[in-house]
Amino acid sequence: MDEGMPTGPKAKWWSRPAPVHRMPEPDPAQAADRTAGPPAAEAAEPVPVAAEPVPVAPRGSGPTQPRSRPQPLHAPDPYATPPYGGPGPWAPAPPVQRPVPTPPQGTLVPPAAPSATGAGVPPPAPHLQPSHWLQYDPWGAHRQPLVHPGDPSGADGGRKKRGRPGALLAGALLIALVAGGIGGGVGSYVERNGGITRVELPQARAEDGKGRAPDSVAGIAASALPSVVTLHVSGAGEQGTGTGFVLDAKGHILTNNHVVDPAGASGTITVTFSGGQSAKAKIVGKDSGYDLAVVRVLGVDGLKPLPLGNSENVRVGDPVVAIGAPFDLQNTVTSGIISAKERPITAGGEKGDGSDISYVNALQTDAPINPGNSGGPLVDTQARVIGINSAIRAADSGTGLEGGQGGSIGLGFAIPINQGKRVAEELINTGRATHPVIGVTLDMKYTGDGARVGTKGAEGPAVTPDGPGARAGIEPRDVITEVDGRKVHNGQELIVRIRAHRPGDRLELTVVRAGRERAVTVTLGSADGM
Numbered sequence: 001m002d003e004g005m006p007t008g009p010k011a012k013w014w015s016r017p018a019p020v021h022r023m024p025e026p027d028p029a030q031a032a033d034r035t036a037g038p039p040a041a042e043a044a045e046p047v048p049v050a051a052e053p054v055p056v057a058p059r060g061s062g063p064t065q066p067r068s069r070p071q072p073l074h075a076p077d078p079y080a081t082p083p084y085g086g087p088g089p090w091a092p093a094p095p096v097q098r099p100v101p102t103p104p105q106g107t108l109v110p111p112a113a114p115s116a117t118g119a120g121v122p123p124p125a126p127h128l129q130p131s132h133w134l135q136y137d138p139w140g141a142h143r144q145p146l147v148h149p150g151d152p153s154g155a156d157g158g159r160k161k162r163g164r165p166g167a168l169l170a171g172a173l174l175i176a177l178v179a180g181g182i183g184g185g186v187g188s189y190v191e192r193n194g195g196i197t198r199v200e201l202p203q204a205r206a207e208d209g210k211g212r213a214p215d216s217v218a219g220i221a222a223s224a225l226p227s228v229v230t231l232h233v234s235g236a237g238e239q240g241t242g243t244g245f246v247l248d249a250k251g252h253i254l255t256n257n258h259v260v261d262p263a264g265a266s267g268t269i270t271v272t273f274s275g276g277q278s279a280k281a282k283i284v285g286k287d288s289g290y291d292l293a294v295v296r297v298l299g300v301d302g303l304k305p306l307p308l309g310n311s312e313n314v315r316v317g318d319p320v321v322a323i324g325a326p327f328d329l330q331n332t333v334t335s336g337i338i339s340a341k342e343r344p345i346t347a348g349g350e351k352g353d354g355s356d357i358s359y360v361n362a363l364q365t366d367a368p369i370n371p372g373n374s375g376g377p378l379v380d381t382q383a384r385v386i387g388i389n390s391a392i393r394a395a396d397s398g399t400g401l402e403g404g405q406g407g408s409i410g411l412g413f414a415i416p417i418n419q420g421k422r423v424a425e426e427l428i429n430t431g432r433a434t435h436p437v438i439g440v441t442l443d444m445k446y447t448g449d450g451a452r453v454g455t456k457g458a459e460g461p462a463v464t465p466d467g468p469g470a471r472a473g474i475e476p477r478d479v480i481t482e483v484d485g486r487k488v489h490n491g492q493e494l495i496v497r498i499r500a501h502r503p504g505d506r507l508e509l510t511v512v513r514a515g516r517e518r519a520v521t522v523t524l525g526s527a528d529g530m
Contacts (some may be wrong), residue, residue, distance in 0.1 A: 215382065220383045224306060226273075227306035228243065228376060229244050229245065229271045230330045231253075231259055231375070233263045233268070233269050235264045235266060236266075238262035239262060241372050243255065243324040243325050243372065245385065246303050248303075248305050251296045253295050254420065255295065255374075255375030258291060258374065259293070259374050260293045279297040279300050284431065287433040288358060289358055290420075290433060290499070291348070291358035292388070292415065292424065294427045306383075306384075306385055311416035311417045314341060314416075320378050321367065321379050322334045322376060326373050329372070337366060338365055341363060343363070344360075345391060346359050347390065358390075359499050360415050360496065361497065361500035362387075362415060362416070363387045363415075369389050369408055370408050374389060375389065386416070387414030388420050390413060390414060391413045392409075395409050422502060433528075435499060435503075435526070436498055436524035437467075437468065437498070438467070438498060439463065439464035439469040441454045443491070448479065450480055450488060450512065451493070453480070454476065468522050472520040475513065479513075485510075507524065509521075
């Protein structure tokens with residue numbers, strides 16, 4: 001066999017299949033003389049080659065010419081390792097040997113089967129460590145799967161490893177289901193309860209049995225509320241709500257006339273106490289000029305009268321508490337101060353004939369008073385009644401009983417309790433109240449400063465003969481400018497000043513006649529109220 005390059009045409013190794021010609025067995029002596037075999041990466045078992053069919057000449061052609069057999073390009077390899085040894089250039093193409101990176105620990109070469117002579121493939125070099133890495137040819141024939149070094153049986157190990165992914169998948173699914181169930185339960189609990197842990201906010205402890213100072217608003221309310229009642233009145237197509245307070249243990253209750261007026265002669269009045277008990281009540285007496293009324297409940301035990309104070313002792317700026325049922329909100333407590341004293345106000349007048357007008361020398365307060373507070377008590381710091389809440393000035397309706405529905409603007413008016421006590425006593429004792437009078441008829445159309453005496457009365461002269469005014473020397477057209485040294489600016493103020501007193505009281509009046517002032521003393525007379 002020539003060692004140089006061939007001079008004829010280059011043969012194609014995979015172009016012609018041919019019969020297999022086995023190479024002669026290598027000389028044992030030559031095998032013993034070799035100290036190392038071919039590189040481990042090139043060692044491989046011989047690939048069996050099928051017999052090459054003999055080509056058949058086409059029918060009708062001439063005799064087939066013998067073809068020259070291609071000659072090997074190199075000397076035979078005693079180890080029969082392609083491509084250096086047999087089977088020669090007529091064999092199929094050997095498996096492609098792709099170089100791959102060698103792992104750091106080296107390449108493991110599996111031990112070769114012993115040959116017929118008993119010699120095997122030499123062991124790997126001592127510097128290479130065993131590894132599970134093998135050469136892999138994606139274009140080559142199917143080989144055994146890679147196994148870990150030391151596995152005595154690749155097949156058994158493969159079966160074990162093939163079984164583990166299924167178990168792992170089942171375990172993972174089980175864990176996912178359990179985690180999903182737990183997560184759903186926790187989420188539902190959090191949604192319903194607002195969190196995993198219960199939230200508790202800090203709070204002051206309950207003060208068992210600890211009251212308030214008697215002169216505090218809370219102390220005043222606690223003392224006065226059991227004596228305050230709410231009145232519901234209905235009759236003659238009208239109804240209303242107001243407030244009152246207990247005067248004595250016999251069941252007498254003081255309130256405003258305009259609270260009970262809708263009942264008329266045949267209506268009903270229901271009294272509700274602060275504890276919730278209710279009872280029917282009847283009118284004992286009422287007076288529109290003072291806007292006061294007394295009703296009585298029967299068959300109610302344990303009544304607690306509210307103590308009465310003295311309105312003469314009240315000073316501007318004193319703290320006060322108003323109790324009532326504004327807009328039927330029972331047991332409502334508000335607080336404020338006395339804003340002014342002896343504030344002359346008139347209220348009512350809805351009937352048009354003046355019979356329902358009340359004249360009050362009122363206490364003014366900024367304690368909120370609203371519709372439904374009428375008839376309720378205005379108490380001092382000792383829970384004593386100093387006034388009866390009767391009127392407010394509303395922003396939309398001027399001065400009037402209950403004012404308008406606009407509510408409180410901080411201008412409330414109460415009848416002084418001194419006047420209320422006198423009227424209540426008269427109503428309880430006689431059923432009627434008396435009014436102090438001076439026996440003159442006033443000109444209510446006079447626009448000058450002061451109250452002018454008229455020239456003619458409703459049923460007679462303007463100055464009642466032998467009346468208090470006539471005895472004091474008052475004449476028609478006289479202008480009264482002062483009462484006990486206090487200015488009066490119109491006829492209404494004069495009436496208010498007089499009604500603030502009792503019949504029989506003596507008053508000093510300043511009278512202007514023909515431009516000259518003179519002082520007169522009048523002893524107040526009495527007239528039955530309505």
